[in-house]
Amino acid sequence: MKFAISAMFSGYSPDGWTPCHININDARQFLSQSWAADLAVDETEPGDSEYTYLADEADEFNPHTSPWAACIDITASGMLDRADFYEFCDSFGLIAEDCQTLGTLGGPANPDGLAPDVPMHLESQYLIATVRVTPIPDRGTLTEQNWDRVRGAFLRLFGLYKAPPANGQPGVYANAYRDFRR
Numbered sequence: 001m002k003f004a005i006s007a008m009f010s011g012y013s014p015d016g017w018t019p020c021h022i023n024i025n026d027a028r029q030f031l032s033q034s035w036a037a038d039l040a041v042d043e044t045e046p047g048d049s050e051y052t053y054l055a056d057e058a059d060e061f062n063p064h065t066s067p068w069a070a071c072i073d074i075t076a077s078g079m080l081d082r083a084d085f086y087e088f089c090d091s092f093g094l095i096a097e098d099c100q101t102l103g104t105l106g107g108p109a110n111p112d113g114l115a116p117d118v119p120m121h122l123e124s125q126y127l128i129a130t131v132r133v134t135p136i137p138d139r140g141t142l143t144e145q146n147w148d149r150v151r152g153a154f155l156r157l158f159g160l161y162k163a164p165p166a167n168g169q170p171g172v173y174a175n176a177y178r179d180f181r182r
Contacts, residue, residue, distance in 0.1 A: 003085040004115065004134040005039065006104050009074045010051045011127035012067045022092060023126040024072050030091040031076055039078040046070040051128060067126075085133075089158065094120040094131060096158035104132045116147050118154055 011024040031041050049071035080088060088094070096118050103114045117132040135154050136142055142150065 001082055001138055002136045003080050003082070004104075004117075004136060005076065005078055005080055005085075005088065005131070006117070007076045007129065007131040009076075009127055009129050010049050010071055011124070012071050014067060014126055021126055022122060022124045024074065027074055027092070027127060030088075031074065033087070033091070035080070035084040035087040036076070038080060038084070039076040041074065041076045043075075044073040046072055049073045079136075089120075092122050092129065092131075094122055094129075094158070096120050096133075096155050098155055098159055101132070104134060116142070116144075116151070118151060118158075120158070 009024065009027040011027070013023045013025045028043070030036065031039065047070055050073065051071045052069060054068035054071070097120065099119065101117055101119055104117045105114050115134045117134045120129075120131040120133055122129045122131075133154075134142070135150050137146075137150060
């Protein structure tokens, strides 16, 4: 199976160490790894991001002091094989969202048209991610009839689910892929 990726990461790098939160420097480093060699990566200049408006909202009296004033956008698109896609998800801590989308227009899966996709997100205070993934089966073609089956399998592996209670503890949200990789 291959995975068509269309992703945009927007954010900044805070001063100092930021445990458990991915920032734009982390994204830049992840996208320079060998597994990302098949992705076309592009980066804007600081302050040219579509999210610089957050600087105005963060500090309405002095927006130039907000870290979002130097926000950077990094886009990445291309096709990844299964092992590289797993590295991509592991690096960013991506989680699939269970929602219907209109699809990706002109993405790597279908450059001339619309391809169905699954949105993914990450949790960070310093980075906004828009990631769209189209799983492409090795056999056959991705049709409207089999999309629900492929999407369901993808969500079972990469989405959150409510784990059953164990040892008297309430159920928690978990991720099957991360449980499998442990």
